[in-house]
Amino acid sequence: MILNSLILSIVTFVYMGAAVLYLASITFKKEFFARIGSVVLLIGWLGQSVGIILRWVESYKLGIGHAPLSNLYESLVFGAWAIALIYLILEWRTKVRSLGVFPAACAFLAMAYASFSKSVESAIQPLVPALKSNWLIAHVITCFLGYAAFAVSCGISIAYLIKARNNPSREAAGNKNKRGRKPDGAGRGIVLPDIHTLDELNYQTIMFGFLLLTVGIITGSVWANKAWGNYWSWDPKETWSLITWLVYAALLHTRAVRGWRGKKIAWFGIIGFACVLFTYFGVNFWLSGLHSYATK
Amino acid sequence: MQKVYNFFASIKLTVVLLLVLAATSIFGTVIPQDWQPFQYQQHFGDLGYRLIRFFSLTDMYHSWWFQLLLSFLVVNLLVCTFKRLPKTMKLMRITNPTISRERIEKMRIHESIKSQLSLDATLERVTETIKKGFPRLHVVHSDDTFKGLIAEKGRYSRFAVYVVHFSILLVFAGALIGSFTGFNGFMNINEGADSNVVVTFGKRKMIELPFKVRCDRFLVSFYKTGQPKDYVSKLSIIRDGRVVERKDVRVNDPLRYQGISFFQANYGTNLKGADITLVDPKTGKRLKVKLPYRDVVKIPGTLFRLELVDFKENLSGFGPALGVMIFKKGSDPTGSWILVNFPNFHGNLLGPYKVSVDSVQKRYYTGLQVKKDPGVWVVWLGCTLLLIAIALTFYTSHRRLWIRIEAANPGSVVHIAGNCSKNRGAFKKEFETLTRDIRESLKKAG
Numbered sequence: 001m002i003l004n005s006l007i008l009s010i011v012t013f014v015y016m017g018a019a020v021l022y023l024a025s026i027t028f029k030k031e032f033f034a035r036i037g038s039v040v041l042l043i044g045w046l047g048q049s050v051g052i053i054l055r056w057v058e059s060y061k062l063g064i065g066h067a068p069l070s071n072l073y074e075s076l077v078f079g080a081w082a083i084a085l086i087y088l089i090l091e092w093r094t095k096v097r098s099l100g101v102f103p104a105a106c107a108f109l110a111m112a113y114a115s116f117s118k119s120v121e122s123a124i125q126p127l128v129p130a131l132k133s134n135w136l137i138a139h140v141i142t143c144f145l146g147y148a149a150f151a152v153s154c155g156i157s158i159a160y161l162i163k164a165r166n167n168p169s170r171e172a173a174g175n176k177n178k179r180g181r182k183p184d185g186a187g188r189g190i191v192l193p194d195i196h197t198l199d200e201l202n203y204q205t206i207m208f209g210f211l212l213l214t215v216g217i218i219t220g221s222v223w224a225n226k227a228w229g230n231y232w233s234w235d236p237k238e239t240w241s242l243i244t245w246l247v248y249a250a251l252l253h254t255r256a257v258r259g260w261r262g263k264k265i266a267w268f269g270i271i272g273f274a275c276v277l278f279t280y281f282g283v284n285f286w287l288s289g290l291h292s293y294a295t296k
Numbered sequence: 297m298q299k300v301y302n303f304f305a306s307i308k309l310t311v312v313l314l315l316v317l318a319a320t321s322i323f324g325t326v327i328p329q330d331w332q333p334f335q336y337q338q339h340f341g342d343l344g345y346r347l348i349r350f351f352s353l354t355d356m357y358h359s360w361w362f363q364l365l366l367s368f369l370v371v372n373l374l375v376c377t378f379k380r381l382p383k384t385m386k387l388m389r390i391t392n393p394t395i396s397r398e399r400i401e402k403m404r405i406h407e408s409i410k411s412q413l414s415l416d417a418t419l420e421r422v423t424e425t426i427k428k429g430f431p432r433l434h435v436v437h438s439d440d441t442f443k444g445l446i447a448e449k450g451r452y453s454r455f456a457v458y459v460v461h462f463s464i465l466l467v468f469a470g471a472l473i474g475s476f477t478g479f480n481g482f483m484n485i486n487e488g489a490d491s492n493v494v495v496t497f498g499k500r501k502m503i504e505l506p507f508k509v510r511c512d513r514f515l516v517s518f519y520k521t522g523q524p525k526d527y528v529s530k531l532s533i534i535r536d537g538r539v540v541e542r543k544d545v546r547v548n549d550p551l552r553y554q555g556i557s558f559f560q561a562n563y564g565t566n567l568k569g570a571d572i573t574l575v576d577p578k579t580g581k582r583l584k585v586k587l588p589y590r591d592v593v594k595i596p597g598t599l600f601r602l603e604l605v606d607f608k609e610n611l612s613g614f615g616p617a618l619g620v621m622i623f624k625k626g627s628d629p630t631g632s633w634i635l636v637n638f639p640n641f642h643g644n645l646l647g648p649y650k651v652s653v654d655s656v657q658k659r660y661y662t663g664l665q666v667k668k669d670p671g672v673w674v675v676w677l678g679c680t681l682l683l684i685a686i687a688l689t690f691y692t693s694h695r696r697l698w699i700r701i702e703a704a705n706p707g708s709v710v711h712i713a714g715n716c717s718k719n720r721g722a723f724k725k726e727f728e729t730l731t732r733d734i735r736e737s738l739k740k741a742g
């Protein structure tokens with residue numbers, strides 16, 4: 001096995017370890033496990049960074065050098081990397097360690113699918129001419145950072161719904177007027193932060209994701225315009241990224257102008273992430289178009 | 297009228313429109329947009345096809361109802377802006393500058409700080425500390441008993457969301473300009489040939505360019521796997537018989553001339569000519585003839601003429617074949633398929649002659665996508681503004697401090713409150729740091 005693939009397969013298990021540790025920490029209500037989980041996740045992320053760089057170098061040694069972002073395998077790997085990165089930044093900035101289960105599990109699943117599914121080709125492949133573009137690199141990176149933020153937001157939304165169910169009397173029923181009540185941070189002993197913090201974190205994460213998705217869609221159009229002469233051609237992948245964008249735009253409006261909070265936003269966040277998943281997997285597997293190179 | 301206005305002034309409508317656009321867009325990703333009618337019929341059945349046609353789902357993003365939804369969004373956006381902009385302008389100004397103690401204490405973020413210094417000295421310290429973070433400082437009240445200050449920053453942050461919406465309108469405007477004054481089509485040019493005719497996609501209209509495009513060379517290279525690695529068309533623009541522009545066009549690197557772009561889209565080969573040998577079965581005489589594609593050629597010493605009109609890569613499993621017509625004065629022209637790989641095939645006949653093919657010459661043609669879009673700069677302008685404005689909307693806010701410094705005996709008291717247009721969490725932290733700084737600065741001086 002080539003070195004980069006070996007490293008990336010090992011990273012898969014490191015991410016699994018991190019997910020299990022985070023899960024243990026909220027199941028047994030021990031911060032301790034989450035602390036180890038963070039360290040393990042960080043180690044996995046660093047290892048993955050090395051793996052990705054090695055793969056990049058190897059592609060140059062093969063004489064077909066390109067950034068490792070060009071097929072399904074490479075994009076899954078990059079997706080996992082981006083989720084771990086966004087989550088680690090969130091954790092570092094907020095010191096909240098209890099939201100790691102979902103992102104770590106997502107990173108693990110993406111890596112596991114990339115490394116062990118027979119249908120995902122992991123060899124480094126040459127690029128067809130249309131894909132040789134710096135705009136394309138910018139497009140893939142920004143889109144995936146956006147998707148990763150939405151994955152993290154989905155995790156926060158799920159945490160919110162769990163938390164809100166566990167102390168229903170303290171639920172701010174998605175209504176501005178009821179904001180400002182102080183819930184008891186302890187809840188029923190789970191180390192999850194209180195629902196207002198969760199709601200705020202969710203919003204921050206979604207704003208970041210929305211901004212990056214916007215950059216991603218725009219850089220994608222610039223690339224398409226350069227390569228194909230059309231900045232927008234309603235290809236299924238493009239259209240689905242627009243659908244995702246519209247759903248999150250609707251979410252931002254309900255929150256900013258209509259004052260929706262809490263559960264409604266959490267459900268919105270989950271639906272938004274479902275759109276992201278469909279944009280990524282559904283379009284590749286069921287719909288065809290310009291981007292179907294990614295299935296090979 | 298009022299009803300219509302209220303309908304369009306509602307953000308509920310915005311949310312509904314955004315979601316309806318999202319939901320309906322799904323149809324166009326599930327139903328292919330470029331099929332022939334019979335393909336829809338085969339795939340979706342008769343009723344399915346009728347429904348698809350009724351709702352214009354074969355080209356739904358250009359259908360009347362989708363465009364109507366988009367125009368609703370535009371009207372919605374304009375009316376909301378019209379309704380809200382005056383209110384926002386008002387929020388940007390300070391309309392009520394009275395700074396009473398009740399007012400400060402009613403605000404959610406507020407604090408009081410004792411100072412040993414005199415009223416004026418305290419004022420000086422406070423302004424000095426605040427000025428770094430809040431450069432717009434107004435002294436709204438000043439007498440011997442108290443000083444009233446308002447300090448603010450990020451006023452224009454309130455404006456950013458209007459720029460977001462304006463840039464969306466710009467993108468729409470750019471797209472409209474493009475669709476009304478531009479075109480998008482293709483031209484295939486043989487290596488060595490030129491053309492000035494573009495056929496548009498969709499409606500297949502012919503557009504004549506005011507200049508000719510010549511393909512001087514076409515080159516393609518391959519990876520070891522057989523995938524094309526790079527392909528290049530060496531193009532010249534010819535105007536009034538003179539070459540005015542030359543460029544090697546590749547994927548991702550088009551030629552642009554007078555607002556028209558030529559993109560490398562695809563390529564292929566077609567027939568250039570063939571060398572054949574005719575055998576007269578009576579005399580056994582052999583004749584070599586060169587046939588350029590679509591040129592009528594006389595067979596020397598006879599009354600027959602030949603024209604090479606067609607080529608098939610694989611004719612009914614017999615491999616490549618040439619389509620050749622034979623003409624003779626006084627009789628109808630006839631045509632035959634001449635098999636390239638089977639020189640003894642009994643059907644390799646043209647008039648009285650047996651035919652074998654010596655060589656087939658092919659040439660590349662380059663497939664260019666030709667596009668004129670005068671609106672594209674408006675779209676990019678809109679996109680750039682959109683990005684900047686979204687970032688400003690999300691990450692800046694209008695923050696204000698309301699400060700009342702009262703004379704006390706001895707020293708003075710600073711009552712300070714703050715409010716912000718969004719992201720109160722971050723502002724609260726900033727406020728705490730600020731009050732700590734003020735406290736320290738007052739202490740140091742004392």
Ligand code: HEM
Nearest residue numbers: 249252256257307310369370372373376457460461464689
């Ligand atoms: C087309 C119809 C639209 C209408 C009528 C509309 C209307 C509004 C209004 C009235 C606000 C609140 C401004 C305020 O805070 O006073 C707003 C906020 C906003 N709108 Fe729109 N909008 C539309 C479409 C969009 C779209 C397509 C986007 C996508 C980028 C968008 C992005 C935003 C953002 C980012 C905010 C600010 C949210 C925040 O404060 O966090 N809007 N919109």
